[in-house]
Amino acid sequence: MTTGHIVSGSRHAHEAWSPTRGREIIADHLPLEGATLPILHALQETFGYVPQDAIPLIADAMNLSRAEVHGTFTFYHDFRHEPAGKHVVKICVAEACQAAGGHVTSAKVGEALDCAYGETRADGQVTLEPIYCLGLCACAPAAMVNGRLIGRLDDEAIDEIAAEVRS
Amino acid sequence: MTARIYVPCDAAAVALGADKVAKAFADAFAARGLDVQIVRNGSRGMFWLEPLVEVVTPFGRRVGYGPVKPRDVDALIDGGLLEGRGGPLYLDNVEKIPFFAKQERFTFKRVGLTDPVSLDDYLAHGGYKGLERAIAIGPSETVEQVFESGLRGRGGAGFPTGIKWRTVAACAPGKKYIVCNADEGDSGTFADRMIMEGDPFQLIEGMTIAGVAVGADKGYVYCRSEYPHAVAAMNKAVAAARKAGYLGSRIAGSEYDFDMEIRVGAGAYVCGEETSLLESLEGRRGLVRAKPPLPAHKGLFGKPTVINNVISLASVPFIMAEGAKAYADVGFGRSRGTMPIQLAGNVKHGGLYEIAFGVTLGELVEEVGGGTFTGRPVRAVQVGGPLGAYFPRELFDTPFDYEAFAKKDGLIGHGGIVIFDDSVDMAKQARFAMEFCSVESCGKCTPCRIGSTRGVEVMDKIIAGVEREKNLTILEDLSNTMKFGSLCALGGFTPYPVMSALTHFPEDFGRGSVPMAAE
Numbered sequence: 001m002t003t004g005h006i007v008s009g010s011r012h013a014h015e016a017w018s019p020t021r022g023r024e025i026i027a028d029h030l031p032l033e034g035a036t037l038p039i040l041h042a043l044q045e046t047f048g049y050v051p052q053d054a055i056p057l058i059a060d061a062m063n064l065s066r067a068e069v070h071g072t073f074t075f076y077h078d079f080r081h082e083p084a085g086k087h088v089v090k091i092c093v094a095e096a097c098q099a100a101g102g103h104v105t106s107a108k109v110g111e112a113l114d115c116a117y118g119e120t121r122a123d124g125q126v127t128l129e130p131i132y133c134l135g136l137c138a139c140a141p142a143a144m145v146n147g148r149l150i151g152r153l154d155d156e157a158i159d160e161i162a163a164e165v166r167s
Numbered sequence: 168m169t170a171r172i173y174v175p176c177d178a179a180a181v182a183l184g185a186d187k188v189a190k191a192f193a194d195a196f197a198a199r200g201l202d203v204q205i206v207r208n209g210s211r212g213m214f215w216l217e218p219l220v221e222v223v224t225p226f227g228r229r230v231g232y233g234p235v236k237p238r239d240v241d242a243l244i245d246g247g248l249l250e251g252r253g254g255p256l257y258l259d260n261v262e263k264i265p266f267f268a269k270q271e272r273f274t275f276k277r278v279g280l281t282d283p284v285s286l287d288d289y290l291a292h293g294g295y296k297g298l299e300r301a302i303a304i305g306p307s308e309t310v311e312q313v314f315e316s317g318l319r320g321r322g323g324a325g326f327p328t329g330i331k332w333r334t335v336a337a338c339a340p341g342k343k344y345i346v347c348n349a350d351e352g353d354s355g356t357f358a359d360r361m362i363m364e365g366d367p368f369q370l371i372e373g374m375t376i377a378g379v380a381v382g383a384d385k386g387y388v389y390c391r392s393e394y395p396h397a398v399a400a401m402n403k404a405v406a407a408a409r410k411a412g413y414l415g416s417r418i419a420g421s422e423y424d425f426d427m428e429i430r431v432g433a434g435a436y437v438c439g440e441e442t443s444l445l446e447s448l449e450g451r452r453g454l455v456r457a458k459p460p461l462p463a464h465k466g467l468f469g470k471p472t473v474i475n476n477v478i479s480l481a482s483v484p485f486i487m488a489e490g491a492k493a494y495a496d497v498g499f500g501r502s503r504g505t506m507p508i509q510l511a512g513n514v515k516h517g518g519l520y521e522i523a524f525g526v527t528l529g530e531l532v533e534e535v536g537g538g539t540f541t542g543r544p545v546r547a548v549q550v551g552g553p554l555g556a557y558f559p560r561e562l563f564d565t566p567f568d569y570e571a572f573a574k575k576d577g578l579i580g581h582g583g584i585v586i587f588d589d590s591v592d593m594a595k596q597a598r599f600a601m602e603f604c605s606v607e608s609c610g611k612c613t614p615c616r617i618g619s620t621r622g623v624e625v626m627d628k629i630i631a632g633v634e635r636e637k638n639l640t641i642l643e644d645l646s647n648t649m650k651f652g653s654l655c656a657l658g659g660f661t662p663y664p665v666m667s668a669l670t671h672f673p674e675d676f677g678r679g680s681v682p683m684a685a686e
Contacts, residue, residue, distance in 0.1 A: 032428075033449075033468065034430075034448050034449040034450040034468075035450060036450030036451070037430065037431070037432075037433060037447065037448075037450060038430070038431075040433070041392075041431060041433070062450075068451070071451075071452050072450060072451055072452055075435065075452035075453060075609075076432075076433030076434055076435050076453075077433070077434035077435060078392050078432075078433035078434035079433060094354030094355075094553070094603075095354040095355060095512065095549055095552075095553060095585050095596070095599070096354045096355045096511040096512040096583075096585045097354070097512075098512075098596075098599070099511075099512030099513040099585050099586060099587045099588075099591070100512055100513050100540075101513075131393065131434075132352065132354065132436060132603070132606075132607075133352060133353070133354045133393065134178075134182075134393050135178065135179070135351065135356070135357040135360040135393065135394060136178065136179050136182050136357070137354060137355045137356065137357055137509065137511030137512065137517070137583065137585065138179060138214040138215075138357070138509070138510060138511050138514065138517030138518050138519075139179050139182060139183055139214050139217070139517065140511065140512060142182060144393075147395070149178055149179075149181055149182035150182055151179060151182035151183045152183065
């Protein structure tokens, strides 16, 4: 028997974009005050990204201009304009991780995955992103791989990430 | 009686393998037919010992083992872990470890001790005593208690919390909000995360007390998306509090109504600035608002709003339960109470250290933190996140206090200390500060938006050795413009890391040593 709050790091399959499903999700969140961010999060959770076609639907439902919704959508680093790779690897590049050798580690990860930061590899297998702080600053350098947290990122852990990305 | 062990579910413990350790224990106990309850507690904040497993022995003692790897589990059980027997990983009573024993845990007293999402556990450890008192003494007396405690905003600005509350309480009755700033984006900080994951009810209680005190019936926690474990814990705790009547209408059988929601940010550092956060909560781009009007007068959706950091709000239940004096009795100068200090980066004993203000930077880095994990000498520490100054060893006698740091052209910010060894290149760190600002700038004001981009270009020239002195003059001028011309702390404080790096480590910028560094 266990207690506590457990967050699973496993990936789940995303649905293909459908306007009907999109409208449903938007309608579910409309009663919230300031619903735009919760809607964008929910759409991304379902489809893996926020399809361009969803923007006018949000604008319509919320009685906002498309420009305003587009502005909100594009302001935030988290919201994806297109689907990510099969695996998503985020490497912390903020100061605490830098102090713990993060410059070297982040470069090694890029080489091991053969992927540039901020890019999805051509074969769609992995998206590699820099992240500014995971709050794991006392066990740096840190990473998040498919939602799973890794502290004290070393060569062995990088090999494991590379192996996971090959799968 | 069922035996009980504790395996933390704190995100940092999980990042070091705590989930795998918990599973290994569950499997091993099942294989042996042992009935053992595995409690997923918060972290004690000693990350060099994580995953730190604790056991309640048959004699009622609580002893720890760490750092535990999944492969250690069988040997630990066979070696008598459930009876609290010794072994290579044995730590005895973890509260006796000097790092822990020397702390003054007011706000973190339950973190690591209890099951974070068990309301029963929270109540058994003094939870909701603060709310009980707030309801008993009434709103205006509650505001005065918070004022008298001397509590200042733990997000970084250090503004007296009691004055914010007084201002909102004085607004005409009507819709008001309590907003908790949980957008803890500073590198080197994780105190908010640990509270939300390790004692979420305390934050809920703090917000509820704020609601009672100022006459607000709705609260929002704006938590950054990089903290999924904190979001999960908060949501679970809010649901439990609501079910037990601590949230909703007529909370805890009183005449007051208060309910709250957890909202998730989307990866914008600037949304930790309070007006940008309010814009984001309202569903817009996180553009900073000009002040006035203050959020206390016109905040969320234009209504009077108390907006406080997680630690500020989580400190309130202690203040209400133990009295303002108990909190104000410790501290230094105008900085009253305790500060959860976070030791991070290249540090041997990294973690959460809650202590009264006044401890010196040197004590924290050398004695508490034990220096670097690489074993090399400490060269610089950055205090207060990406907008905080870099301090050299020569400033290690600075007491941890808002005013003392300001006097040395630094800030304590949210209490994070990032330690660097002598391999650090301070010109590169200055360039990073400008780059970070350019990536995260909301774009509303010119000094921040354009200045940071120009700052990166100028730093590139300085690093490449192109007309160094001329470009250093431009850098100083640019920093001055950003400092005094920016709308908020992002553009306004980015010059702190840049100029402190240049002032204290001029040799890294190709300038001769200044007298102080040569001492």
